[in-house]
Amino acid sequence: MPLRFAEPATDAYHFPLTIRHLLDGVVTRSGEQQILYRDESSYSYRAFVQRLSRLADMLASAGATPGMTVAVMDWDSHRYLEAYFAIPMMGAVLQTVNVRLPPPQIAYTLQHARAEILLVHRDFFPIVEAILPALPDVKAVIAILDGADADLPPWAIGEYETLSAAASPDYPFEDFDENAVATTFYTTGTTGNPKGVCFTHRQLVLHTLAAAGPFGASRAAPCLGVGDVYMPLTPMFHVHAWGVPYVATMLGLKQVYPGRYEPAMICRLRAEHQVTYSHCVPTILEMVLQAARETGADLSGWRMTIGGSALSKALCAAARNVGMDVGAGYGMSETAPMVLMAARRDPDLAGDEDATIHTLTASGVPLSLVEVRIVDDAMRDLPHDGETRGELVIRTPWLTPCYTGDRAASETLWRGGWLHTQDIATIDPQGQVRIRDRLKDVIKTGGEWIDSIQLEELVATADGIAEASVVAVPDTKWGERPLAVVVPKPGAVPTLATLNQPVDAAIAEGAITRYARLERFEIVDQLPRTSVGKIDKKQLRARFGEAPPELCRQAG
Known part of the structure; x- marks a missing residue:
């Protein structure tokens, strides 16, 4: 029997x-x-909606048309939230520019995306001035002075707030x-240049609806809902700030945008506005905890x-010790990003702090509409027994369909019809789901596989x-052998024996293979980070991977 379809009324709204x-x-x-x-400005949602029209009208006056790419270089702000909505709503494409990339890579991403209009905060004027000659597609730059009493650069067509005030509050969004x-x-x-990903309106709306439920998981830990006060601590250039600004705006929540991250300002905004929910990478949580101690x-x-990055049990415990409620989430640039959220699974574990932390530091359970598998190299399903390891592959309606302009990488990403x-x-x-390691980071030694994430959590x-x-x-x-790179606490002098104490205990319990026992380690003042705050293991491998044994700290 053929499929049946509804017969909508002539005037039914699609x-x-x-x-x-x-x-x-x-x-x-x-x-x-x-x-x-x-602590500089505030306005109502009623004014916010009018400002969306003003932004769209100002961009249209600057030459923006449907399908055109409009790029934003700003800190986390109300202006960025306006761009999240107004630019796509007028049919243009919002490019969120990673301002922490080196200038040549920023220029590459702008040119690759064919950005034609730029919205640029004054802190990034020197970068834009240097790279504009390499951006022939750019037809207009709008400057964001952010309250400063400064002259406009000669290459800017106007200032954001001035142009906004003169624009129409009734742009006809269609x-x-x-x-x-x-x-x-x-x-x-x-490796190589950054890869472009893109997302459609349909994908972002579905991601927003699934994430709002709360975050698609019953007893999500933690969760966001009606009555909360939201402050993002993830850069808004990074994967839509995990999509939460769309959720918070849809729910009509009070929102607080911190601008450039300054620990004292973050703690003050949190206290003054009774912020209840945020999201961030482990580095930012550590920064907030340190600021609170000071x-x-x-x-x-x-x-x-x-x-x-992985939420370590030690960091989770430190946050819980000061009364915070923290839990892990998981996603990628390619997944828009949220697909997993930690959830309290068993009320019988209440009061068992170790078990609670174990659950909260897992990558989580799938959001609604998310299907996950673990597979071997031949795409065969592996058991869901909590022990068998395989590559995590995903399907959900909001995954990026491709890497822009890179067919080969896109085919690899989607091998077998699942996102790898x-x-x-x-x-x-x-x-x-519990992420054990990256394929490129797993350590293969003596016929055994060692999860670098598990080992570094022990060493920490x-x-x-x-x-x-x-x-x-x-x-x-x-x-291969594992090498630990450590940052000591003030006054501490790590030794191989002290680093191996927790490792030996885990080996004795059968939690990790005996091949994980360290033979070498290095001390650094700080660990290198990527532009989004992750530990840059590529740099560590480049720095220490080829070091002769006599130059590394070894067992005596």
Whole structure:
């Protein structure tokens, strides 16, 4: 029997899943709710919606048309939130520029995306001035002076707030195909130029709806919902700030944007506005905890989702010790990003702190509409027993369909019809996913595989260690061996014996293979980071991977 289809009325409205419709009803529900920028400005949702029209009108006057790429270089701000909505709503494509990339790579991403209009904060004027000659497609630059009493650069057509004030508050946003591209940005790859990914209106709306439920997981830990006060601590250039600004705006929440990250300002904004929910990478959480120790700020009741890198048990415990509620989330640039969220699975574990932390530091359970598998090299399914390791592959409606302009990489990404994460994971019988390592970071030694994430978490608990990372280095006998690179606490002098104490305990318990025992380590003042705050293991391998044994610290 053939499929049956509805016969809609002649005048039935064909509702497109476009970003504009995330605002439906928000003024009615939350018209006087506030959106704030640092301690410098605030306005209501009613004014926010008018400012979206003003931004679209100003961009149209600058030559923006449907399909054109409009790039933003700004700190986390109300202006960036306006760009998240107004630019896609007018049919243009929002490019969120990673301002932490080296200038040549920033120029590459702008030219590759064919950006024609730039919105640029004054802090990035020197970069733009240097790279503009290499950007022949750029037809207009709008300067963001951010309250400074300064002259406009000669290459800017005007200043953001001045142009906004003169623009129309009644821009005629119209419906269009929900499959139109809404956003684009570039991944921070470890080799070659950054890769471009893009997302459609339909994909971002579905991601927003799934993430709002709360975050697609029952008893999500932590979660965001009606009544919360939201402050992002993930750069808005990075994967839509994990999509949460869209969720917060759809729900009509009070929002607080911190601008450039300054620990004292973040703690003050949190206290003054009773911020209840944020999200960030582990480095930012560590920064906030340190600021609180120095200032005496009260962090109790602050809920945070931690992603980008693994949430260690030690960091989770440190946050919980000051009254925070933290839990891991998982996603990638290619996944828009959220696909997994930590969830409290068993109320019988209440009161068992070790078990609670073990659950909260897992990568989580899938959001609604997310299907996950772990597979071997032949794409065969592996058991969900919590022990068997395989590559995590994903399907969900909001995954990027390709790397822009890179057919070969796109085919690799989507081999077999599933998006390949290149993460090694386990899935337990209750569906909880735990990322064990990156394919490129797993250490193969003596016929055994060592998870670098598990080993560096153990090393980080050793006496006198502030931070640790573990990478594979070549070894003539075993193929590869683990090398620990550690940052000691002030006054501490790490030794191989102290680093191996927690490792030996884990070996004795059968939690890790005996091949994980360290034979070498290095001490550094700080671990190198990527532009989004992850530990840069590529740099560590380049620095220490080829070092002769006599130059590394070894067992005596």
